[in-house]
Each structure stands twice: as structure tokens, then as C-alpha cells.
Amino acid sequence: MPASGEHHPAFEEYCECIYELREDDVDVIQARIADRLQVSRPAVSEMIRRLEAEQLIEVIGGKISLTEGGIVLAEQVVRRHRLAERFLTDMLGLAWADAHHEAGKWEHIISDAVEAAIDRVLGSPTTCPHGNPIPGSRYLAPASTPLCDLLVGQRFTVNRIPEELEFTPGLLDFLEASSIQPGHTGVVTAASPDGTITVEIEGHHVGIGAFASARILVMA
Numbered sequence: 512m513p514a515s516g517e518h519h520p521a522f523e524e525y526c527e528c529i530y531e532l533r534e535d536d537v538d539v540i541q542a543r544i545a546d547r548l549q550v551s552r553p554a555v556s557e558m559i560r561r562l563e564a565e566q567l568i569e570v571i572g573g574k575i576s577l578t579e580g581g582i583v584l585a586e587q588v589v590r591r592h593r594l595a596e597r598f599l600t601d602m603l604g605l606a607w608a609d610a611h612h613e614a615g616k617w618e619h620i621i622s623d624a625v626e627a628a629i630d631r632v633l634g635s636p637t638t639c640p641h642g643n644p645i646p647g648s649r650y651l652a653p654a655s656t657p658l659c660d661l662l663v664g665q666r667f668t669v670n671r672i673p674e675e676l677e678f679t680p681g682l683l684d685f686l687e688a689s690s691i692q693p694g695h696t697g698v699v700t701a702a703s704p705d706g707t708i709t710v711e712i713e714g715h716h717v718g719i720g721a722f723a724s725a726r727i728l729v730m731a
């Protein structure tokens with residue numbers, strides 16, 4: 512493990528990133544990691560070499576996957592990130608985007624004892640505020656479908672805003688302000704051929720672009 516003191520120990524950051532790309536069904540190649548972490552391609556290839564040397568990842572034909580040790584590390588960081596997000600929104604009242612940003616620091620410094628205490632105080636939540644499963648919790652995925660697959664007039668309950676959208680600049684602010692939040696129920700009022708979906712949800716009329724509507728998961 513790298514020396515701490517920094518808020519973003521690189522090994523944790525990369526293992527988390529690889530884990531979340533897989534979770535979103537994205538093929539993990541160096542370019543995707545560079546996009547998600549907003550670092551240069553040479554910086555990514557250097558880190559990939561170090562992660563391989565630490566036996567945290569394997570690279571086969573350009574595709575990157577976590578080893579067993581890499582999964583253990585990733586699950587710990589992702590668990591702490593998602594618990595921290597829950598704590599920051601539910602207990603401290605932070606906005607979604609701020610909680611996501613802050614949790615990116617907390618995930619590296621929370622100890623086992625603090626992690627257990629946060630989990631206890633929150634009553635062992637199974638997801639982050641955006642509906643993404645907390646590793647190690649008893650999360651059971653409900654049958655869900657992308658919002659863009661619904662027909663006009665269909666009712667739905669928001670289930671999950673995948674991590675990829677959490678990283679899309681401005682999107683968490685937009686979704687929170689529009690009430691597109693797990694547990695909220697709405698109805699599709701229009702769908703255009705370009706993938707834009709218009710919904711009515713909790714009294715808001717909202718247009719959701721193709722990129723987000725293909726990724727937001729709902730229960731119909």
C-alpha cells in the first residue's frame with residue numbers, strides 16, 4: 512500500500528475505478544481508466560505496471576481485471592465510499608454531488624472501526640444514495656430496466672443511478688434537482704427517437720438525454 516497522508520492513494524483509486532467500470536459493464540482498457548480518472552494515458556500505463564507488479568490486477572489482451580487481492584481492496588474502498596455518501600447525505604444533509612466528491616476523500620481514510628460505526632448508525636444500508644450496492648451488505652438487486660426502454664404512459668420507480676453517471680459533470684446536481692432519485696415514482700410523458708425521455712416525477716417535468724436515460728435503472 513502506498514504511504515498515506517495523501518487523500519487519494521493511487522492503488523485504491525485504480526482498483527475502485529476498475530471495479531466500478533466492470534459494474535457498469537464497461538470493458539476495462541487503459542483508455543477507459545484515463546477517461547474516468549481524468550489522468551494521462553502515460554500515467555495510466557505506469558500505474559497499470561505497478562498494479563500488476565503488486566498482483567492487484569491482470570492484463571490479458573489489453574483487458575484489465577482485478578485479481579482476488581485487487582477485488583478485496585476495491586470492495587473495501589467502494590464500501591467506504593458508498594457508506595460515506597450515505598452518511599454525508601442522510602446525516603449531514605449534503606447535496607448529492609458534494610457527498611460524492613467528499614466521499615472520494617473519506618474512502619481512503621476511514622478505519623475499520625469508523626466504517627463499522629457508520630454502518631451501525633445508518634442501520635446497515637444496502638446502497639449508496641444513488642442506489643449503487645454497498646459491497647458486503649445484503650443487497651438484492653431488483654429486476655430493473657433502463658429508463659429509455661419504457662413506453663409513453665408507463666409508470667416507474669427509480670432504482671439506480673450507475674456510477675458512470677455519478678462521474679458525469681453536472682449530472683448528479685441535475686438529477687437531484689429534478690427528483691430523479693431512488694424510490695421516487697414517475698411516468699413517461701414523451702419519448703423521442705434520439706433517446707431523450709420526458710418524465711413527470713414528484714411534480715417535476717423533466718427531459719432526460721439519451722446518455723442518461725440509457726443508464727438510469729428503473730423498476731417498471
Ligand SMILES: [Zn+2]
Pocket residue numbers: 593596611639640641642643677
Ligand atoms: Zn453513489
